[in-house]
Amino acid sequence: MYGYLFIMIINRTRFKANVFGVKNYPYQIIKPSTNVKLGKWVSKGRHANKRIYTVTLEERATCPKTCKHWYDCYGNTMPFAHRFKYDSYLIKRMDKELSYLNTRKYGVLIRLHVLGDFPDLKYVEHWDEWLDKYKNISCYGYTAHSPKESIGGRIALMNENRWDRWSIRFSNYPRYKLSANSDTISKNGITCPEQAGQTKSCGTCGLCWNKTSKPILFMTHSYDLRKGNNANHKPTN
Ligand code: SF4
Numbered sequence: 001m002y003g004y005l006f007i008m009i010i011n012r013t014r015f016k017a018n019v020f021g022v023k024n025y026p027y028q029i030i031k032p033s034t035n036v037k038l039g040k041w042v043s044k045g046r047h048a049n050k051r052i053y054t055v056t057l058e059e060r061a062t063c064p065k066t067c068k069h070w071y072d073c074y075g076n077t078m079p080f081a082h083r084f085k086y087d088s089y090l091i092k093r094m095d096k097e098l099s100y101l102n103t104r105k106y107g108v109l110i111r112l113h114v115l116g117d118f119p120d121l122k123y124v125e126h127w128d129e130w131l132d133k134y135k136n137i138s139c140y141g142y143t144a145h146s147p148k149e150s151i152g153g154r155i156a157l158m159n160e161n162r163w164d165r166w167s168i169r170f171s172n173y174p175r176y177k178l179s180a181n182s183d184t185i186s187k188n189g190i191t192c193p194e195q196a197g198q199t200k201s202c203g204t205c206g207l208c209w210n211k212t213s214k215p216i217l218f219m220t221h222s223y224d225l226r227k228g229n230n231a232n233h234k235p236t237n
Contacts, residue, residue, distance in 0.1 A: 010060065010070070010071065010225055011060050011061065011065075012058060012059075012060050012061045013058050013059050013060060013061070013075055013083060013115075014075075014076055014079075014225075015075075015078070015079045015081075015083075018079065018080065018081060018082055018083055019058050019061075019083045019084075019085060020082055020083070020084055020085065021084075021085045021087065021089065022084050022085070022087075022089045022090050022093045023089045025082075025084070025093075027082075028097060029055065029084050029090070029093055029094065029097060030053050030054070030055055030094065030097045030098070030101065030110060031053060031054050031055075031056075032051060032052075032053055033051075033052040033053060033054050033111065035054065035114070036201065037194055037201060037202070038052050038054065038111055038201055038202045038203065039052060039200065039201030039202055039203025039204060040052060040203065041203050042109055042202075042203045042206065043203055043204050044203075044204055044205065044206040045206030045209060045210060046164065046206075046209070047107065047109045047138060047140075047206065047209060049106060049107065050106060050107035050108060050109040050138065051104070051106050051107070051108055051109070052109050052110075052111060052202070052203055053101070053108055053109070053110045053111070054110070054111045054113075054114045055084075055094075055110060055111070055112055055113050055114070056081050056082060056083050056084065056113060056114040056115050056116065057083060057084055057086060057113050057115060057116025057117070057119070058083040058084070058085065058086070058115070058116050059073050059075035059083070059115040059116050060073065060075075061086075061116070061119075062086055062113075062116040062117050062118070062119040063116060063117040063144055064117065064144050064145050064146075064151075066144065066146065067117070067144035067171070067172075068144070068171070068172040068182065068185065069144070069171075069172075069182070069220065069222070071224050071225045071226045072220070072221075072222045072223065072224040072225070073115075073222060074115075074222040075115040076222050076223035076224075076225060077222055077223050078115065081114065081115060083115055083116065086116075086119045086123070091123075091126055094126070094130070095126075095130070098130050098133075098134045098137055099134065101134070101136065101137060102133075102134035102135070102136045102137060103136075104136060107136055107138065108136055108137050108138070109138050109139070109140065110137065110138070110139045110140075110141075111139075111140060111141050111202070112127075112139050112140070112141035112168065113141060117143055117144055117145065118143055118145060118151055118155065120151065121150055121151050121154060124151055124154045124155055124158070125154070127139065127158070127166070128154075128158055131158075131162060131165055131166060137165070138164075138165040138166070138167075139165070139166050139167070139168070140166075140167040140168070140202075140208055140209045141167075141168050141169075142168065142169050142170070142171045142180050143155055143168055143169075143170060143171060144170075144171045144172065145170070146170070146173065147170050147173060147176050152170065155168050155170075156170075156178075159178055163209075163211050167208060167209035167211075169208060169215075169216065172185050172186075174186035174188060174189075174215060176215075177215065178211065178215075179215045179216075180208065180215065180216040180217075180218060181215055181216070181217055181218070182217075182218055182219075182220040183217045183218065183219055183220065184220060186215065186217065187217070188214070188215060188217075189214045189215035189216055189217040190207060190213060190214050190215075190216055190217065191216075191217045191218075191219070192205075192207075192216055192217065192218050192219075193205050193207065195218060195219050
């Protein structure tokens with residue numbers, strides 16, 4: 001009973017003051033990466049010389065409740081990140097910004113999503129349409145959706161059809177080859193070289209958008225809302 005109430009209450013970010021509707025948001029919502037772990041530019045693999053951008057939605061509010069990191073999401077230790085509300089304004093603004101980014105001289109690689117997930121099937125379909133419309137745009141990232149359900153299934157289909165520009169790994173589905181898993185859930189795979197101190201950033205690595213690599217393993221430690229602990233604040237996928 002108490003566990004059920006707890007799940008009902010914890011269904012949004014801890015940092016609600018940093019959730020913005022995009023209608024009156026004065027800045028870009030698809031932001032050039034300033035994140036040290038991601039890097040700014042890609043120097044390796046088929047996305048070499050592309051600029052990395054990020055999109056951040058609200059954690060938990062846009063995520064499937066089956067996420068294994070519902071309580072220890074790394075967003076719990078990111079008080080300053082601007083999260084965007086998912087609504088029709090967000091879709092219109094994304095379309096406008098993607099249209100602009102499509103005209104850049106350099107290629108654009110967008111990390112989906114620094115926080116949050118694909119909120120519904122329609123949102124995934126928008127991305128499929130945007131990739132058709134804006135050829136300069138590519139995406140990589142992670143989802144906690146199951147590849148066997150509708151939203152995840154559509155993401156998996158896009159992985160199959162357009163991996164060259166759409167590389168979304170499934171978080172904590174270790175039986176799925178294109179997955180990225182916590183090292184507490186699986187031991188089968190390659191530990192993220194950035195976390196292992198073997199490379200500087202995603203931009204200098206590129207393993208996540210390499211289809212032939214084994215599943216990626218992440219060291220997962222964050223503030224756990226159930227325990228009130230914080231192992232080391234290190235962000236993972
Ligand atoms: S394994 Fe993935 S998350 Fe880790 S540095 Fe490489 S591209 Fe980034």
